[in-house]
Amino acid sequence: MRDRIDIGGVSVSPDHFIGGKRVSSPRTFETRCPFDWDRKLADISLGDADTANQAVEAATKAFPAWAALCQAERSAHLHRLADLIEERKNDIAMVECLDMAMLLESLQLRLVPRGALNFRNYADLAAEHEERVWSSKGTANRVIRMPAGPALIITPWNAPFMLSTWKCAPALAAGNTVILKPADWSPLSASVLADLIAESGMPPGVFNIVQGGAEIGNALTSDPRIKRISFTGSVPTARIIGRNAAENIVPFTAELGGKSALLVFEDADIDAAAKKAAGQYDDSGQVCMAGSRIIVQESVREKFLERFHHYADQHVLGDSFDSATTVSAMIHPIHVERVLGFIERARAAGDTIVRGGKRWKEGQNWIEPTLIEPKSNDSEVVQSEIFGPVLTFQTFATEDEGVALANSTAYGLSGIIYTGDAARAERVGRQVRGGTVWVNTFLVRDLTAPFGGIGISGIGREGGDYALDFHSDLKTLQILEGSVRDCS
Structure with missing residues (x-):
């Protein structure tokens, strides 16, 4: 484990977060302040195929116990994490401002609080979910959401904290474990998130964060143990990820920008x-x-x-x-x-x-x-x-x-x-x-509404139950009516 770094008065680790622990890499990449480019912020651990394997192993190991929790227990973990985000919102905003250059005031007032809201929103949506129940052709039917497995979340360099929470929250709420790979141009706010995850008491391996570029990204998207991939970024990168996902028949969503x-x-x-x-x-x-x-x-x-x-x-x-x-x-x-x-x-x-x-x-x-x-x-x-x-x-x-x-x-x-x-x-x-x-308006968002693109702006939808369904395996359970009795 390498020494922590002072980023605008906030202590930040330059290392990965795997299985509840900080893990360093021998190679590093640097991140600088966009509005003060001479200011080097940190040398960040550069993940490789071995790092990817460690993260997938941790997420795979943690999955059965996390999936087995009742929804109320998982939701409680997400609410605790949201509480910590609200408590540390100014620290998160400071780190992201220096690392990505988004306006500090905007981060403090909108983007970081939205990160807490993302976790609360999905915690509540998942807890309030009612299974579809109906009768058909002499059978009683239910649609059941089953946790899918380890989910890989790849986020872009713009608004990295908000987008990371937006994409990770439904995966966790659905009962999946998560590996988050932030963009290598703005990785630092994700490292602060890792500290909050550890502080929240979330079980080790449920939420892992790895850093790096194409090498670790390719290793993660090619791993057959990954059961969901959610990506936001460029069209060329999406094509590579899509091919890797198709090889393992892994459901894949992509939000790829626009020309609106x-x-x-x-x-x-x-x-x-x-x-x-x-x-x-x-x-x-x-x-x-x-x-x-x-x-x-x-x-x-x-x-x-x-x-x-x-x-x-x-x-x-x-x-x-x-x-x-x-x-x-x-x-x-x-x-x-x-x-x-x-x-x-x-x-x-x-x-x-x-x-x-x-x-x-x-x-x-x-x-x-x-x-x-x-x-x-x-x-x-x-x-x-x-x-x-x-x-x-x-x-x-x-x-x-x-x-x-x-x-x-x-x-x-x-x-x-x-x-x-x-x-x-x-x-x-x-x-x-x-x-x-x-x-007659713009950027007004209801978090329960579907979000995604048409054409080369992407595939799939995020938001509300759409994201929870994506991160689940849906099962229809049919029982012949009158063939069973309550023996409890």
């Missing part, structure tokens, strides 16, 4: 729509559900753009500790260069850079909030996920044309519609392809 439309009709509240559009630069656009394609009815083009620039001009780029900052640094210089590459290729292809289009402060991890008007709907910036502070702007004449533009990419994670017409809200809301479509 923000569709504005002439009868909308244009000021509200423009303000929400400018808000898509939050977190430097590193949000999978962001409405990054602004599509506005031609008749209100100029009115919309005037209000959009008004609100975009109010953004403040800066330090993630500063409450005045609205646009944080991007996660990593590699990602900054990737996003700048999209902008430069758009410029070279003849797309119009309406605003922004360059790095803010040379050598730093910010890009100015950028708006691009493409010369064609086939432009790369329209069809590819950029995952940065880059929005596109297009116009349409008719409702049908607007819907066609909204549905013109291979993605389908979400959509945003602004209209003042109730009939249009219902009609267009049904037509826009997306796992979640908002009308």
Whole structure:
């Protein structure tokens, strides 16, 4: 076990968490502060195939006893963990702010408390579950949820703590043991979560956390002892995981990002729509559900753009500790260069850079909030996920044309519609392809609702009973009516 590290006044272990203990690796990888890139935070234990095997062994060993607990006992463990998250929310927020650069205030007020809510929500949903019971063809029938086994959870580098809790909570509530692999660009808040797991008294091996990249990821996704895989990340990585899961016939969900439309009709509240559009630069656009394609009815083009620039001009780029900052640094210089590459290729292809289009402060991890008007709907910036502070702007004449533009990419994670017409809200809301479509609002989430994508935005659904069913083996038990009697 290696020495713990001070991260903004919080003691954090750089090691894995396997079988209730810290486990170190001889090799390491470094993590740095995105908004102060010269500041090295830690050397993190780099997992390999042997680390993966240790984690799967621990999760497999712990599974029978955890699965055998009654639902009330498992739910009590999750509520204790939620209590500890609430008690340590400022520490978690500090670590994640330094490691990922999300705004500290946002983490303290929204993202970390949501992590506690995730565990509470699934603890209660699982405890309140009622089996489906019915009679059919002379038999009494029940659908029973059975814990599936060790579940592998792979999370992305954006909002890592919240997304880890969102994906791990239903797996644990369903009676599965868990191996969590956070992204190697932002692993530190998961390490704090491991400390809370140990403090909560959860049995060793029920919740394991391993760190690293492709080597450990491939070993874990290829292991036949893994019975569920839940992944959030990129399409290319999902294809690799999907092939490994298919080899072992393992159920697999994938949430793969989006290229969502923000569709504005002439009868909308244009000021509200423009303000929400400018808000898509939050977190430097590193949000999978962001409405990054602004599509506005031609008749209100100029009115919309005037209000959009008004609100975009109010953004403040800066330090993630500063409450005045609205646009944080991007996660990593590699990602900054990737996003700048999209902008430069758009410029070279003849797309119009309406605003922004360059790095803010040379050598730093910010890009100015950028708006691009493409010369064609086939432009790369329209069809590819950029995952940065880059929005596109297009116009349409008719409702049908607007819907066609909204549905013109291979993605389908979400959509945003602004209209003042109730009939249009219902009609267009049904037509826009997306796992979640908002009308006159954005990012309002009911945790019992299904969440996931269409097309290359992913497969499967998370949220509510949908996630609990995924993490269970469903059994139909049929008993011939009148053939048995109560002998208790």
